[in-house]
Amino acid sequence: MTNRSLTQLTVLEALLGTASNPRVPLRRVARLFRPYRWNLLFVAALVAASSLVSLVNPFLIRAIIDVALPQGRTGLLALLAVAMIVVAAANSSFGVSQTYVSTRVGQRVMHDLRTAVYTHLQRMSLAFFTRTRTGEVQSRIANDIGGMQATVTTTATTLVSNLTVVVASLIAMAALDWRLTIASLIMLPFFVWISRRVGTERRRITRDRQKQLAALSSIVQESLSVSGILLGHTMGRSASLTREFAAASGKLSDLEVSSNMTGRWRQSLIQIVMSSMPAVIYLVTGLTGRGDHMAISIGTLVAFTTLQQGLFRPSVQLLGLGVDLQSSIELFGRIFEYLDLPVDIAEPANPVTLGRVRGEVRLHDVGFSYDGQGMGAVRPTLRGIDVTVPAGRSLAIVGETGSGKTTLSYLIPRLYDVTSGSVTIDGTDVRDLSFDSLAGAVGVVAQETYLFHASVADNLRFAKPSATDDELVAAAKIAHIHDHLMSLPDGYDTVVGERGYRFSGGEKQRLAIARAVLRDPPILVLDEATSALDTQTEQAVQEAIDAASAGRTTITIAHRLSTIRDANEIIVLDRGEIVERGSHAELLAMGGHYAALVNRDADLVEAA
Template sequence: MSIWSSFIQYYKPYRRIFFIDLACASGVALVDIAFPQILYYLTHYVFVRSAAEILPILGWIAAGMFFLYGIRYACQYYITTWGHIMGAHMESDMRQDLFDHYQRLSFSYYDRNNTGEMMSKLVSDLFDISELAHHGPENLFICSLKIIGSFALLLFLNVKMTLILAVVTGLMIVFSIYKNRRMKAVFMDNRKKIAGVNARVQDSLAGIRVVKSFANEDLEREKFCDSNEQFLDSKISSYQIMGTFQAGNGLFQGLLYTAVLVSGGYFVAEGALRGSDLAVYALYIGIFMNPIDVLINFTEQFQRGYSGFKRFLEVIHTTPEILEKPHAMPLGEVKGNIEYKNVSFHYNQNSQVLDDVNISIEAGKTVALVGPSGGGKTTLCSILPRFYDVSGGAVLIDGKDVRDVTLKSLRSAIGIVQQDVYMFAGSIRENIAYGRPEATEAEIMEAAKHANIHDFIISLPEGYDSYVGERGTRLSGGQKQRLAIARVFLKNPSILILDEATSALDNESERYIQASLEKLSKGRTTIVVAHRLSTIRNADEIIVINQNGIQERGNHEELLARNGLYAKYYNMQFEGLDELQPD
């Protein structure tokens, strides 16, 4: 019931359209039911009169029927037009809600889920929702009116024949319920399999440069073929079930007509039913069977829409792991004092990354984190803006626990430059302005100048309007990195995180970037994660961290004089790798 109550919520903004749609559906059903009754009345009370009496009445009959079907036309137009518009609005609302919820979900959700599958839930899973939202209530309402109305009139014509009809219809309903249960499972499997196809396509296309560099097109083709075949098998299963379902219901419809003909002939022979009444009875059988046929055909659409909405709710009902407290306060003016107080962190119960870590950083100071991969350096950076929450202890900014302040104010105070820079498909201007969307043209240019990228931009034919390509494919690594720095300059945060921002660059690009980063760091509290130790010589404090926690801390000269781990890493980088050679 929670699924249906959630679905019904989306009708609320369109209540007026919905109720008019149902009223129009009632009009269509009543007109359809009325025709056999009009025919019954005319054949029994009008057409039995003389020609002189019948002919004058025909004009009134034609006018009445024209008026009746004029009403039906208007009702059908509203149902087809505004009913579908309502369904499209509901689908759009659901898609917007899903996208908004994706924006709220924590990094841990994206760590566990594939982008292609998420895209499938956002796009293809909701395609059938529009039709279900429109045709679901309308079909059920019209069909219920027609079935109940025609059944009541059939009882009025002949009770015994109608009871025989009810028995066959009951068997059809039992058969339909049984098949529906099987269809629900197979259509849900359809959704999962097409999500697998989308995931495979997204993964292959996103990594197309790696695919081609390894000449692995055939491997990718095989992987896609496997996902595609699985989806095909699932579709075949669904069509086999649909085939038996529709053919079986067709058989029951044939049994209904057979029962009507045989029992009708018997009752006519017995004198319990007139031949003209049997003809009217047959018309009502058509009206009785038509909504059943509509419901049978609607079943596939219903199951597709239902399975899509169910997968939609699986995401909507996923609670973000990073939640803002109900009475969280803005961080306010940020000085930049940072404290990691007895911090512990694990991604799951068996993967302890940080254990009782204590670090204090004064406002305006630069602290560098060095050490082997997996020691927790990036994790320390990620828990500061609450991309993940600590498992124990607390992270404080200016004495305030980051869990007690609003996420927007917290993340607005922190600027991040990473090794893997993401560029949005769009212009250079749009990518820089992402740091502060309301920034003026002059401010965007000033940020670019600070990042040493302005001269390059104006050298392009389209300048700041130049298209960067998907993920910035038209730019070099150094150019993308400087645009990312310009983005942070524009944001102007009080706290800066540099997570291996120069490790993937050549020496010339590194010099440009390093100069930009030093300018960016000036006057800000800065945390630097670096493998290239030449970039952190001037840090106020260097912390050496590995899988066993913090091993050393001090400035560059102090750590070299100590001749410990830092000195070892430094010498390995600047004096060769002789000690790593085998004896």
């Protein structure tokens, strides 16, 4: 960093004092501006020039009062008046230019922060999002970074401008009369102490306010989504949700008032004292001399008080800057807290890229526990899982709810890392693969289909942005959804609605299958894709699954056992362990867990 930047940083540290947040060293904040240091130097030059030019005015005023007017020198008077107009025009031009550049720099810094947080969150594992409310994440990106806008767009300008004015004004005041300068500065240490106390209080309130804002965002995100509205209306909870929102909003309003009013009376005292300083100067001047024996001339006195009044605004702004920075430090702390989150599933330093993927999947002595993943599990979720799925073959995984079926499916695309053992694709550990290579090898159709609020075509192209219209149609035909899409008025341009609520469950599942097919992965993981469907819809979706599975290694998490009778191998999980394995016929002949599950399935179908 430049010497000027280091000087500014020292001033900021002085303004913040020991109240600064130890989690957020100011030098880390300053590093955010490093890519734009030349722009900031340009702004600093403009601000310094503007501040220095503005200091000419008091001396012009002294010359007018002490020389031009008493001596009747109209030519000099006109020249001085024109000089004052030129100074005003120059200041205005400098101000517009520096505002544009500094605002642009500030917005770029905010853009960098938003992008950095979003990028880092994209690298976080599924475990982070299972324990964090979506509204909280949204609030960090939108509200916390948005709350720093004034700080990052104006801090550098305010600091350079006001610091230049203060230093230059003090030098000019000392040149006019050093005794009056000392009298003007005698209260400054007291003012700095007050500002630091106010800043500490406001920082604490800012922390509480942002937490409450995040809570409010979570309420809105959860209760005003399509699912939230459906649940609220059907459960008769709309009124109670409104009361909950009103209570949270009222608490936020109180915190906003507290934040704005904290220290106002103490800061008002500073303004009153500073505004009274010209009266003190007049009094001191009057007491040190009378009439023709005054210690300084009238022009000097007017020039000095003009400088002093000009010193008032930047001094108050510098003190206010310290208060605002202490509030913003809490926001920076919340952002850096997310940026510092450890990435528990990271791409290896030297990732392996698979060539032509055959599709053999092997789980070797796999164990997994959610302990340390924020899920509060006590016993291992999976233990001693050892199974191989040859390329192009199919494996079905069945078991009671909570037996570990879905968790096992998450290990193959590496949504979680195994606690022990290994998961390999064509002999390569998935932990050694590049993320792109792994995503290209494994496609997942989850039990809950997620669709964006966009057109059908856009949702399909999420799997393959470069896909042509013909490729979309081919994938949709494999998933048995093409004919339905063509019956819609807008066809593939139909907007699916939030989370796809304009489509039925079976239609959404077939769209998810089409999306997976479009990516054309050699390995397909199907997580209970038909569990929530009626029998007729299940048959249509199963036909789509069978078509999509052709020629691929398929791993199916089965809820309805009728869908996996033809699997090459079926494994039965119980409390995280494989208790049975074999074909459908072999497992039925054993008369064990699988046979019991099939009989229960049959009873349920008969009862229905």
